[in-house]
Amino acid sequence: MKIINAHVHMIELQKMLSQQPDLEISTDLAVFRDLQNTLALTKPENLFKQMKEAGITQSVLYACEAPIVFASNEYVSNLCKQNPDNLIGFASVNPHRSDAVEVIADAIVNLGLKGMKFHPPLQNFYPNDRKVFPIYEKAIELNVPVVFHVGTTPFGSMFRLDQANPILLDEVACAFPELRIMLTHLATLWHNEAFMVVEKHPNVFIDTAAYIYEIEELLNANLMERVGEDKFIFGTDYPMPFGSTTHKMKDFVDCIKRLDLSAEIKEKIFYKNFEILLNGKKTEKISAGEILRNLLNQPEHI
DSSP: OOOEEEEEEOOOHHHHHHHOTTOOOOTTSGGGTTHHHHHHTTSHHHHHHHHHHHTOOEEEEEOBOSSSSOBOHHHHHHHHHHSTTTEEEEBOOOTTSTTHHHHHHHHHHTSOOOOEEEOHHHHTOOTTOGGGHHHHHHHHHHTOOEEEOOSOOOSGGGSOGGGGOTTHHHHHHHHOTTOOEEEOGGGTTOHHHHHHHHHHOTTEEEEOOSOHHHHHHHOOHHHHHHHOTTSEEOOOOBTOOBTTBOOOHHHHHHHHHHSSSOHHHHHIIIIIHHHHHHHOOOOOOOOHHHHHHHHHTSOOOO
């Protein structure tokens, strides 16, 4: 079966550290406890090794213009160009930049990246701030999806959780109903709020890059029927650990395969739903006038 991992980071480690030589990271936090093993996974050869072990066909690499998990659009673009059959790149920009729209557009048009990725806590902004709306307008113009980090951000006092509240994306989806949006991590520890947003908006999706116990507990047939089996997209958040557990893509593939869901739904999660996010699909609509005409034309029942 084809499998796309729609949530992967390849960090420019030396550049990130050289730009912030005074950055201090608390190793008391679980996510940083096994830092050496996590950093080793940022080497491209280890990414491809894990993809092969997990049976993953393609991975979606995220650029990230932020203090942590930094990767430039150019770096991501080059990796994708070197491995066009296996990698798809999404662009990023610091939304506070005065040239943010121009930078992100250049990454799509000239660097060949296929979508946009933002991390509101790491980039210190609220996704429903109207100052960043021109970026979303550009995404619609370029016909590319936008990914937003939502849910817990376990980096201690460095960043604010309220910027990762999935409810903030309801306002964005209301303002831009044509914009294809993906939320992340099953909005870990903010699940229900995210599911409300995904259920409400036809063009909002969510990825499965959460803790394995969350995937096992949450992804069931009832949720699929209610929120929509076309709305869930496979991702793992490589190379980030989950708690203090070193990341293994195969663990997440095996987890999805074990779920009590039909083979058809698993196929959608593994790749078909991502293809809808990436390329869009025709939305069925009916006008009030057409509904009224249909009602008036129905034969009377005796």
